[in-house]
Amino acid sequence: MNNKIILNECIQEFKEKNWLDLSYDEIMEIFSSLYITRELDTSYSEIEDSIVDGGGDGGIDSFIILVNDTSVFTEEDIEEITFNESTEIIIYISQAKTENSFKENALDKLYISLEKILDLELEENLLSKRFNPMLVEKILLFRNIWKRSVRKKSKFTINFTYSCKAEDTNVNGSFRLKVDQIVALTKERVNTGNINFNLYSAKELIELYSKPQHTKLELVFNETPITIQGRNQEEDGYLGVVTLADYYKFIVDIKENKIREYLFESNIRHYQGDTADVNQKIAETLEHNSSQDFWWLNNGITIIGSDCNLMHKTLFIDDVKIVNGLQTSYTISKFDDLAVNDDHRSILVKVIRSTQKETIDNIIFATNSQNPVSPTLLRATGEIHRNIEILFGNKGYYYDRRKNYYKNQGKPASKIFNIQDTAQAIEAILNFGPARARSKPTTLIKEDTSYNKIFDKDNIQSFLNCCLIHQKVKDCIKRIESADERNRIKNFTLHCSRILASILTCKNEYDSEDIKDLNVENVDCNTIKEAFELFESILEDYINENPDKNIINIAKANGFVQCINKKLEEHDFHE
Incomplete structure (x- = not known):
């Protein structure tokens, strides 16, 4: 028991x-x-x-x-x-x-x-x-x-x-x-x-x-690494070479015989596999080229840590983030012989000590933009996202520009919003586009036209309320007793959020100022149920007029959004 x-x-x-x-x-x-x-x-x-x-x-x-x-x-x-x-x-x-x-x-x-x-x-x-x-x-x-x-x-x-x-x-x-x-x-x-x-x-x-998530590790260098002082007391760097055997022990959990995945959370790319051309070449160098040192032929590794303590040749690093060199690291991790056999060839490693978010973003951007990378993956480093993070933080919420950054700090899940969810909430509520937000969430961020329209700096004060409205709707849906009704309406959380925004502002066509001024935290389920009832009546009418369409397709249809807009124009809002 x-x-x-x-x-x-x-x-x-x-x-x-x-x-x-x-x-x-x-x-x-x-x-x-x-x-x-x-x-x-x-x-x-x-x-x-x-x-x-x-x-x-x-x-x-x-x-x-x-x-x-x-x-x-x-x-x-x-x-x-x-x-x-x-x-x-x-x-x-x-x-x-x-x-x-x-x-x-x-x-x-x-x-x-x-x-x-x-x-x-x-x-x-x-x-x-x-x-x-x-x-x-x-x-x-x-x-x-x-x-x-x-x-x-x-x-x-x-x-x-x-x-x-x-x-x-x-x-x-x-x-x-x-x-x-x-x-x-x-x-x-x-x-x-x-x-x-x-x-x-x-x-x-x-x-x-x-099970603990260890992020404090020790990295043994060949010789005492060069220490490079930063422009302030909070930042500095270390540069040196590490034997392949010691680097293997740094990135691989020897007991479980698997790579420490959590070290690479801040790296933009994931491992491209054994068949990727660059990784094949790295593997060939590791396996066959012992006459030349490995670090002569490789760009090396970039690590960020929140704190570093140097004792002779060993650097103790807190909150380890390997932000560049993932392909090399994964390829090295596949050479199990390094766990038991010393390989005196070395790899170049630079370690930066910093807790400054802007510095970390710039390092990630710089070390990952030298090769082709999707612009979507680099959006998080933009100034507007740092400003959104500050704005949310001032209100007691957390804007997760880098996946699981705040989860790993132990912040409440109900207080965290990521870029994707935020973009969908803004598109559905401020841009009156719940169908597009539902069907094309990737495009919202990928394409410059939609991205710039969503993350408009003039509307930034309303972004948190957009997220809170959407969250309130999702939370209230979970309390619906009927499983069939609950599962049907879960497809339309963004549509219901758009309807709720009209009910809260008492306007069919509100603007960002109207949304900014709302006190969303005090909205209760009774108000949200009013939005649900209005939604259900609109959905019923639409299904009667379009009996050939299923629920999934309706949620993605602009025609249904137009129907919502028309009904809201006719709706009698009360203060």
Whole structure:
């Protein structure tokens, strides 16, 4: 019984720490998925968006799709990906229960659903009759990625997870047989051998929750590194060479025999794979060229730390961020011989001690812009985003310009907004474009025209309220008792946010000044329910006029937005 009691305490601490007003079932879903995928650096918002449970969930609670460690939510996201042999796809299909034991009926539901999910002849209209819209959208994304990965011979992994409050993972033979049947069915249909089914009892969940995220490491140089004083007392640098063996021990957790993923969170690129030309050349140099020192042939590594202490040849670094040299680091990590054999060839390493956000941004930008990089990945370093971060911070909220920056500092999840979510909220509310925000979230930031329209410095004072309105709507949706109604309206959170903005301002066409002046924190669910009721009546009329359109397509249709605008023009707002 101890594990169950301790897990309950961990979940309660997680809820209080992140200021979450959710039911125990909802907390369990988010808690388990977040910590199971922790090594992949998933964020709270990514996990929240993966939840598909409720009516028509087919026994699935969350459906996470990761390509090269980046979450995929829309077809537009897929179009941004270049699939090849080095592309790594990881799918998590998860069940999370608050029951005290693992149940066979949960596996039965999953098996029946998989027969349909993995049957490519079952098209969207047939899937929609069996599953809720949120799950259907995940299934369609999964299938698209699956087919592309087969054509391009990409690495494809499916992880089934089942979490509950059982004391341990001891299950009977019948349960194990059903797990084997699920794995066998998936292997047969998907035609990949990398299919896993993992059980997480209270014991495993406690271990994941308690596992420390070490960010203080020691780096041993060949000789005492050169110390270069910065322009102020808070910043300086160190320059020197490190043997390949010592650098391997710095980036790889020897006990677990895996690279320390968290060191690379601030690096713009992820690992491009063994087949990438540059990585093949690095590997060839490592394996065959021992006559010339490695650092002569490589640009080296850039590290940022919040604090550094030098003792002779060893540098103790806090909050380690490797911001350049990821491809080299990952390639080195694959040479397991370095764990046991000294390789006296060296790599050039520069370490910068700084906690100044502007300095860190400039270093990341400079060290990653020497080669072609998508402008989308570099937006976060812009001045307007630093200003938004300051503005949000002054109000007690956190603008996550770099993924999981504030999560890793222990800030409440309910107080954190990332760039993508902020852009969608602004587009839906200030630009009256909920359909575009729903269907093309990547384009909002990628294209200069839409990006400049959204992140208009003249409207910056209204940005936080846009985020809060959208958050209030999402929170209120979670309290809807009917699972069918809840799952339907989850597709329209941005549309409801736009409607709520009109109700709060008592205007159909409000402006940024109107939004800025709102006291959104005091808006209660009764006001939001008024927005929901108005939305439902508009949706019902639209469906009657367009019976051939399904919920997912309606959410992405500009025609539906025009219908909303027309109804709001006719609506009698009251002060």
